[in-house]
Amino acid sequence: MENVVAINKDVNIVAYYFKRGTKRLRCFPKKMEWDGKNVIFTEQGLRHPTKKGQRMIHVFDMTDGSADYRLEFDAQALTWTLVYIADQAFSPMDPQYAASNLSAAATA
Amino acid sequence: MPQATSALQLPLNRAPALVMHIDLNSCFATVEQQARPLLRGRPIAITNRLTKNACVVAASYEAKVKGVKVGMTFGAAKVLAPDIIMIETDPPKYHHVYQILVNIMRSYSPNIVMKSIDEGIIDFSGTREAVNKRPLTVIGYEIKHRLKEEVGPWMKCNIGIAPNRFLAKTAASLHKPDGLDIIDHSNLRKILSKLKLTDLTGVAERNQARLNACGIYTPLQFLNAPADLLKRHVFQSVCGEDWYKRLRGYEVDDFESSVKTVGRQFVLDDMQPSEETLRSRLAYLCETTAIKLRYKDLCARGIYIYLLYASGDAWYERRMFKSTFFSNAEVYRRATLLFNRRPRGDWVRMMAVSCYGLEPSNMAQVSLLDEVNREVWLTETVDQINSQFGEFTVTYASSLKAKSVVSQKIPFGSTRYFELLLNRA
Numbered sequence: 001m002e003n004v005v006a007i008n009k010d011v012n013i014v015a016y017y018f019k020r021g022t023k024r025l026r027c028f029p030k031k032m033e034w035d036g037k038n039v040i041f042t043e044q045g046l047r048h049p050t051k052k053g054q055r056m057i058h059v060f061d062m063t064d065g066s067a068d069y070r071l072e073f074d075a076q077a078l079t080w081t082l083v084y085i086a087d088q089a090f091s092p093m094d095p096q097y098a099a100s101n102l103s104a105a106a107t108a
Numbered sequence: 109m110p111q112a113t114s115a116l117q118l119p120l121n122r123a124p125a126l127v128m129h130i131d132l133n134s135c136f137a138t139v140e141q142q143a144r145p146l147l148r149g150r151p152i153a154i155t156n157r158l159t160k161n162a163c164v165v166a167a168s169y170e171a172k173v174k175g176v177k178v179g180m181t182f183g184a185a186k187v188l189a190p191d192i193i194m195i196e197t198d199p200p201k202y203h204h205v206y207q208i209l210v211n212i213m214r215s216y217s218p219n220i221v222m223k224s225i226d227e228g229i230i231d232f233s234g235t236r237e238a239v240n241k242r243p244l245t246v247i248g249y250e251i252k253h254r255l256k257e258e259v260g261p262w263m264k265c266n267i268g269i270a271p272n273r274f275l276a277k278t279a280a281s282l283h284k285p286d287g288l289d290i291i292d293h294s295n296l297r298k299i300l301s302k303l304k305l306t307d308l309t310g311v312a313e314r315n316q317a318r319l320n321a322c323g324i325y326t327p328l329q330f331l332n333a334p335a336d337l338l339k340r341h342v343f344q345s346v347c348g349e350d351w352y353k354r355l356r357g358y359e360v361d362d363f364e365s366s367v368k369t370v371g372r373q374f375v376l377d378d379m380q381p382s383e384e385t386l387r388s389r390l391a392y393l394c395e396t397t398a399i400k401l402r403y404k405d406l407c408a409r410g411i412y413i414y415l416l417y418a419s420g421d422a423w424y425e426r427r428m429f430k431s432t433f434f435s436n437a438e439v440y441r442r443a444t445l446l447f448n449r450r451p452r453g454d455w456v457r458m459m460a461v462s463c464y465g466l467e468p469s470n471m472a473q474v475s476l477l478d479e480v481n482r483e484v485w486l487t488e489t490v491d492q493i494n495s496q497f498g499e500f501t502v503t504y505a506s507s508l509k510a511k512s513v514v515s516q517k518i519p520f521g522s523t524r525y526f527e528l529l530l531n532r533a
Contacts, residue, residue, distance in 0.1 A: 046143035046260060048204035053498035059200070061143040068144040087146040098145065 004086045009034070011071070011082045019044075029060060029071060034082055039064050043098060059083075116335035116349060120293040121271045121357030126232040128244060129268040129276035130213065130251065132205070133285050135226030136166035139205050140195050142262040151176065151192045153185050158196050160186075165197065169285055202226075208258050212251055216240055227280075229273055244269050248288045271357040277309050293357065300327040300355075318342050331355045370400045370408070371462030379418075380455050390447055391507035393461045394440040399499075401463060402471075402491065407434040409465035413446045416458040423451055428465055435487045436504065439463065 015031035026047065032039045045061035045068070056075040061068065070083040132138065136154040141147045151171035155162035160183045167176040167185070174189040185192055206225055213220045217240070219231040232240055240247060248267040255263045264286040268279025271292060279289040282299070291299055305316050308327055322342045324330050330351075338348030350360045372393045378385050401408060412426040425446045433439060443461050471484050490502045 043145055045145055046139070046201060046204070048201050050200035053501075054496050063145045066146075068146050086144065 004084050006084045007034075007082045008084075009082055011080050013071075013080045029062060029080070032069070032071070032080075032082070039069065041069070116352060118335075118353065118356050118358065120296060122293045123271045123357070125244065125269045125271050125276075125290055125292045126236070127270055127273055127276045127359075128230045128232065128248065129270075129273065129280045130209070130228055130230070131266045131268075131277070131280045132209065132226040133264070133266050134166055134168055134172070135205070136197060136202055137168035137171070137195075138263060139201055139259075140198075141168060142260040143201060147193065147195075148262060151189045152195055153182060153192050154195050154197055155182055156197050158194060162194075205259055205263075209255065212254050212258070216247060216251075227277075229276065245288060245290065252286070252288070272354065272359040273361045274309065274354045275357055278303075278307075281307070281309075291357075296357065297328065297331070300331055303327045305330065327355075367404060367406070367466060369412075369462045369464045370397060370404065370406065370466065371412070371460060372397050372400070373414070373458060373460030375458045376456060385509070386456060386459070387444075387447075388507055388509045389459060390443060390461070391440055391504055393459065394443050395436045395504060395507055397461050397463060398434060398436040398439040399491075401434050401439075401466075402469070402487070405469045406466045407432040407469050407471070408439075408463035409433075409467065410463065411439065411442045411446065412460075412462040412464060413443055413450075414458075414460040414462075415450055415456050417454040418457050419454050421454065425449060426464070432467055432470060434469060434471060435483050436490075437483070440504075440506075 012033040013029040013031070014033055015029075016027050017030045018025045018027055020026075028041070028044045028047070030041055032041070041062040042065045043063050045063060047058060047060050050057050050059055055077075058073040058075060060071040060073065062071060063069065068086045070086070072081045072083055073079075074081070137152055140152060140154060141150075147168075149170060150168070151174055152168045153164045153171055153176060154166040155164055160181070162182050164176065164178055164180055164182060164185050167178060171185065171189055171192055174192075176185045176188050176192065182192075182194055202225055206222075209228065210220070210222065213228055213230050217230050217232055217235045219233065219235075220228055221231075222228040232244065248269065251267065252265060255265055266280040266284055266286065267288045268276040268281070269288075269290045270276040270279050275291045275296070278299075279291040280287070282289045305311050305319060305325070305327055306313075308330075311319070319325075319330060319342055322333075322337060324333055324342070333342070333352075335349055335352040338352050339346065340348070342348055343351065353360050374389055374393055376385075376389065381389075409430075409432050410426060410428040412424065414422065414424040416422050427442070427446060429442065433442060439461070471488070475481050475484075493502050494500065
C-alpha cells in the first residue's frame with residue numbers, strides 16, 4: 001500500500017503557469033496555499049476532464065518533487081479542491097524521471 | 109457422386125503491410141506513472157480494489173521485471189516484489205488517454221478499430237495515394253512522438269505493421285516496451301522461427317496441446333502445416349482454415365460481433381453473506397444490468413442467473429419470457445423469480461446476472477396499456493435525473509447497501525460501456 005492522505009478541502013491557487021499544448025495554451029496551477037503552507041508545484045503529471053453529473057471537473061495531478069497532489073477544478077463553481085496527497089513516505093523524485101530530462105532523452 | 113473438394117493452398121500474402129497495430133503496453137500502470145511522477149521507475153500494480161486478494165489488472169515494467177504478471181493476486185505480487193505499490197484503477201484518467209489515442213489514430217485514416225481500452229488498429233488501405241504517402245515506419249514514429257507530446261513524456265507504445273491484424277499484433281509484441289516492427293512476406297519465416305507457439309495471440313495452453321497432439325511444436329511448423337490438417341485434425345472446425353490464412357498474412361479477423369448478452373457479476377465481499385446481503389447485491393447487479401441495456405438501446409426477453417458456491421459448485425438457471433423488459437424493476441423481478449429457486453445450504457461466493465434474447469428497444473412505442481406507459485415514463489424520468497445529477501441520485505433502497513461496496517470497474521477487452529462507466533466513476 002502507498003501512503004495516501006485524503007484531504008478533500010478547498011484550497012487557493014495563487015499562481016498559474018502556461019504551457020504550449022498541441023493546439024492551444026494549457027494552464028496549470030503553480031502555487032497552492034493550503035493549511036497555512038505554500039506548495040510550489042515543479043511538474044504536472046496529467047490533466048484530465050471528468051464529470052460529476054453535468055458539472056465539468058478538471059483533474060490535475062501535480063507534484064512538488066517530494067509528494068504527489070491531486071487537485072480538482074470545478075469549471076462551474078470555479079473552485080479548487082485538494083483531493084489527496086500521496087507518496088510522502090517515499091524519497092524525493094529521482095531527477096532522471098523529471099519531464100524535462102525525459103524529453104531531452106527522447107530528442108537525443 | 110459427391111465431388112471431392114480440393115484442399116486450400118495459399119502462398120504467403122505478398123500484399124504491402126498496411127495494417128498498423130498500436131498497443132499501449134502496461135497502459136494503466138504507465139498512465140499512473142505519467143500522472144504521478146513520484147511513481148516513475150518504481151514497481152506498481154493496478155488493481156480494481158485495494159485488498160490483498162485483488163487481481164493485478166496491470167503492472168509497470170519495473171514490476172514485470174521482478175516477475176509480477178497480470179492476473180495474479182496482489183498478495184502473490186507482493187511476495188515477488190516487496191516494494192511494489194498498489195494503486196486503484198481510475199477510469200476517467202484512462203479514458204482521457206484512450207480519447208487522445210483515438211484522435212491521433214483517426215488523423216491518419218477513417219478506418220480505425222479499437223480492440224480494447226489500450227490497443228487499436230489503423231487500416232491504411234486506400235489512404236496511401238493521397239494522404240499518407242510517407243513510409244508507415246515514419247508514421248509509426250510520429251505517432252509515438254505525438255503520444256508523448258499530447259499525454260506526457262512517460263507514455264510509450266508498441267507498434268506493429270503487417271498485411272493483416274494478427275501479424276500486426278504479433279509484430280507489436282516483439283520488442284516491448286516502445287518497439288516498432290514490421291512483419292511481411294520477406295521476414296515472416298525468420299520472425300516466426302524465433303517465437304514459441306504460445307507467443308502467438310490466440311494460442312494458449314489448450315490450443316498448444318491441440319497443435320502438439322498433431323506434431324506441431326513451433327510457429328514455423330504451424331505455418332507449414334497444410335490447411336486440411338489444421339481444419340480436420342487440429343481444430344476440427346473452420347477455425348483451422350482461418351489459422352492457415354491468418355498465419356500467411358490474409359485478413360480473417362475484420363468482422364464485428366454484435367451484442368448477444370448484457371450482464372454483470374460480482375464476487376461477494378462477505379464470506380458468509382446473509383439473505384439480506386445477497387438480495388441487496390442482486391438488486392444492484394440487476395439495476396446496473398438494466399442501465400447497460402438502456403444505454404445500448406436494447407430490451408431483453410431472457411434472463412440468466414449464475415451462482416458460485418464456497419464449495420466450488422456452481423448453479424445456474426435461465427428463462428425466456430414472452431414479453432420484453434428493460435426497466436430496473438422488471439429485471440430485478442424476473443431475476444428474483446429464478447434466484448428464489450437456488451439451492452441453499454452453502455455460502456454464495458459469486459453471483460452473475462445476464463440478459464439475453466436482445467432486441468432493439470421499444471421504449472419509444474406508446475403502449476395501449478397504461479401501466480406499461482407509466483413504467484416507461486418513470487424509467488425515463490429517473491434516467492434523466494441520474495444523468496443530470498450523477499448516477500444513483502434516484503435509486504432503489506433495496507440496493508443502497510451494495511452501492512457503497514460494489515463499484516463499477518474497468519472491464520478487460522471491450523470499450524462498449526466506457527462512456528457509461530465514466531458517468532458513474
